[in-house]
Amino acid sequence: MVNIVSVCVICICAALICKITEKHSKEQAVLLVIAVSALILISVISEISPVIEKINYLAGASGLDSAYAETIFKALGICFLTRFASDICHDCNENSMATAAEIAGKLQLVLLALPMFGEIADMTAVMLE
Amino acid sequence: MKKIFVSLLCILCFLFTPFSVSAEETADRLYEASGAGNLSAGEILEENGISFSDPESVLSLSPSMLWDMIWDTISGKLTGPLTLFVTLFAVIVLAAVSLSLGDTIKKSGTTAVFTMICTLVCVTIISGTISEVLSNAANSLADGARFMTGFVPVFAGVAAAGGYITSATGYNVLVLSAADTAIQAADRIFMPMLSMCMCIAIVDAVCNAVSLDGLLNGIKKLVTWGLGLIMTIFTGLLSIQSVVGSSADTLTSKTAKYVISNCVPVVGGAVSDAYSTVKGSLSLLKNGIGGVGIAALAIMVLPSLVSLIMYKLSVSAVSIVAEIFGTSGICKLFKNINSVLSAALGVVVCFDLMFIISTAMVMAVCS
Numbered sequence: 365m366v367n368i369v370s371v372c373v374i375c376i377c378a379a380l381i382c383k384i385t386e387k388h389s390k391e392q393a394v395l396l397v398i399a400v401s402a403l404i405l406i407s408v409i410s411e412i413s414p415v416i417e418k419i420n421y422l423a424g425a426s427g428l429d430s431a432y433a434e435t436i437f438k439a440l441g442i443c444f445l446t447r448f449a450s451d452i453c454h455d456c457n458e459n460s461m462a463t464a465a466e467i468a469g470k471l472q473l474v475l476l477a478l479p480m481f482g483e484i485a486d487m488t489a490v491m492l493e
Numbered sequence: 494m495k496k497i498f499v500s501l502l503c504i505l506c507f508l509f510t511p512f513s514v515s516a517e518e519t520a521d522r523l524y525e526a527s528g529a530g531n532l533s534a535g536e537i538l539e540e541n542g543i544s545f546s547d548p549e550s551v552l553s554l555s556p557s558m559l560w561d562m563i564w565d566t567i568s569g570k571l572t573g574p575l576t577l578f579v580t581l582f583a584v585i586v587l588a589a590v591s592l593s594l595g596d597t598i599k600k601s602g603t604t605a606v607f608t609m610i611c612t613l614v615c616v617t618i619i620s621g622t623i624s625e626v627l628s629n630a631a632n633s634l635a636d637g638a639r640f641m642t643g644f645v646p647v648f649a650g651v652a653a654a655g656g657y658i659t660s661a662t663g664y665n666v667l668v669l670s671a672a673d674t675a676i677q678a679a680d681r682i683f684m685p686m687l688s689m690c691m692c693i694a695i696v697d698a699v700c701n702a703v704s705l706d707g708l709l710n711g712i713k714k715l716v717t718w719g720l721g722l723i724m725t726i727f728t729g730l731l732s733i734q735s736v737v738g739s740s741a742d743t744l745t746s747k748t749a750k751y752v753i754s755n756c757v758p759v760v761g762g763a764v765s766d767a768y769s770t771v772k773g774s775l776s777l778l779k780n781g782i783g784g785v786g787i788a789a790l791a792i793m794v795l796p797s798l799v800s801l802i803m804y805k806l807s808v809s810a811v812s813i814v815a816e817i818f819g820t821s822g823i824c825k826l827f828k829n830i831n832s833v834l835s836a837a838l839g840v841v842v843c844f845d846l847m848f849i850i851s852t853a854m855v856m857a858v859c860s
Contacts, residue, residue, distance in 0.1 A: 419587065426583035427576050432614045433587060439610045440591045443603045466603065473606040480613040484695065487620050491688040 371404055394456050401448065435476060442472050562792070566799045573800070574807035577622055581811045581827075584614055589818035609699055612822045616695050619808075623691065623830055626804050630837050631684045633797035634844055637790055638675035641848050644786045645669050648852065651782055655775035656746045657859035659738030664855045667731050668848065675844045686712070687837055694829030698822060706825070709832050716836045720843040731851050735858040742859070746772065776859070783856040787849050794845045801841065805834040 378400040386393035416437060423433040446469025453462035588611035592604075649665035690712055697705035754765035812827030 419590075423583050423587065426579045428580045428583045428618075432584065432618070436584075436587050436591060436611060436614060439607050443607050446603050469603050470606050473603060473610060477606075477610045477613055480610075480617050483617050484613065484620065487617075487624065488692050488695070491620075491624050491691060 371407075374400060374404070394452075397455060398452055401452065405444075405448065435480070438476055439473055442469055442476070445469070446472075563795065563799070566795050567803070570796065570800045570803055573622065574803040577619065577804070578807045578811055580618055581615060582814055584611065584618065585811070585815050585818055585820055585823060587611075588614075588820050588823060592820065605701065608820070608822045611820065612698050612826055615823050615826055616699065619826075619830065620691065620695065623804065623808075623834070624688070626800055627687045627691070627833075627837055628684065629797045630801055630841050631679045631687075633794050634683065634841050635676050635679040637794050637845055637848065638672040638679070640790060640793060641668060641672040642676070644790075645672065648779065648782050648786060648855070651775060651779045652855060652859050655779050655859070656772050657739060657742045657855075658745075659741045660735045660855060660859050663731065663734035663738055664851065667727065667734070668851050671727060671844075671847060671851075683837075683840055686716075687833060690833045690836065691830070694826065694833055697829055698826030701822075706829060709829055713832045713836050717839055720839055724843055724847055727847055728850055728854075731854060735854055739858045779859070780856050783852050787852055790845065790848055794841065798838075798841060798845075801834060801838045805831060805838060808834060 378396055382393040382396055385396065419437075420430060420433055424430055446465055449465040450462040450469075453459070453465055588608075591607070591611075645665055645668045649661040652661035652664070690709060693705050693709055693712075696703065697709065750765045750768060753768060754761045757764050808827050808831045812824055812831060815821075815824035815827055
């Protein structure tokens with residue numbers, strides 16, 4: 365299990381180091397931010413799989429098709445990654461890149477939802493026949 | 494002498510020549526030809542001791558028997574709505590857990606799309622089932638109306654034979670028109686309108702750019718007020734016709750009795766009494782037929798009605814859960830679908846009550 369104390373300590377230390385280094389080299393500060401954030405994100409994701417498995421099991425027991433639960437988790441992952449990328453871009457004062465990341469995330473979500481759109485369109489056509 | 498002998502011989506021949514009379518066989522053949530035995534409601538009625546061939550058996554129907562019948566139907570229809578509730582509950586919890594993972598998602602621009610995906614999952618799960626429920630409701634409405642088109646002439650015929658010609662004619666014309674309208678409306682107005690409302694409900698929930706809940710509520714109000722108006726006019730007209738017709742029929746009947754008892758020599762009084770007895774028997778037969786008809790219609794529409802109510806309860810419960818968990822988009826979808834189910838329930842209940850009340854009214858007035 366991810367030790368939340370370690371995570372918090374790492375974050376605070378990284379933030380302090382960033383503050384010190386950004387006066388001399390802004391690039392190094394940004395690199396440090398990216399490295400620490402990626403490290404924390406990867407360690408959290410590796411720990412989240414039992415939670416997902418449990419939720420999948422509960423969803424299956426309730427009669428929910430696992431494909432739907434999978435879609436929701438995928439969408440959640442896309443949202444997290446988009447937000448992460450977008451925030452880093454904002455930190456680098458690259459607002460247009462942040463917007464591009466958000467647009468890419470939204471498009472990915474729409475692509476994920478496309479099969480469901482198709483299913484609903486088919487159902488609607490049947491209903492209106 | 495010869496003439497008297499021939500006449501006596503003819504009378505003796507007439508008296509001693511056997512004629513095969515088979516009223517029972519004819520009744521059986523008529524019963525088979527009517528198709529009453531093939532009705533699905535007939536099996537349930539016969540299980541409870543009520544038979545189409547013996548209308549008086551309706552007297553054996555007790556409240557506990559009626560409740561058992563309703564309870565059996567409810568327990569048979571419980572699985573579908575419960576499964577739907579549990580499945581949707583799981584989706585809502587999943588969506589709520591995902592959305593509540595801090596402000597990470599809520600502050601980003603992807604929130605709207607993520608909420609839409611959760612709503613789409615709910616739409617995919619619920620729309621097929623609800624569409625089937627609405628289709629079953631339309632079919633049951635049409636089946637009930639078709640049953641009435643067969644039942645009304647028989648009931649009106651017996652009522653007319655019992656001396657209530659004016660009331661029976663009014664009942665026949667009005668209820669047959671209503672039944673025909675219901676058959677046409679079920680296919681051409683009811684299902685298309687509800688399907689359209691269902692599509693509006695989905696679009697309103699999925700697309701935040703447009704707000705269609707006003708339109709949906711407007712349609713619901715139109716249906717409710719329209720049905721109320723139709724029901725009031727129909728029952729009002731039938732009540733007036735039955736009451737006035739019954740008075741006219743009573744006058745005719747009393748005049749006939751008076752004429753018979755005074756104008757027919759010697760046996761006038763006896764014939765007049767016989768007329769009253771026949772009239773009483775026909776009245777009993779009419780009420781028995783009416784009772785069995787009402788019971789058959791009620792049993793015919795009961796499964797779809799129970800199914801509609803159960804699904805409505807299930808969707809209402811899910812909408813409350815969605816509101817508690819703060820998933821507003823999903824909550825809106827369920828509220829909209831609940832409105833569609835309310836409209837469907839209103840239409841089915843209104844038409845079936847109209848048939849039942851009209852038959853009960855003719856039974857009560859023409860007694």
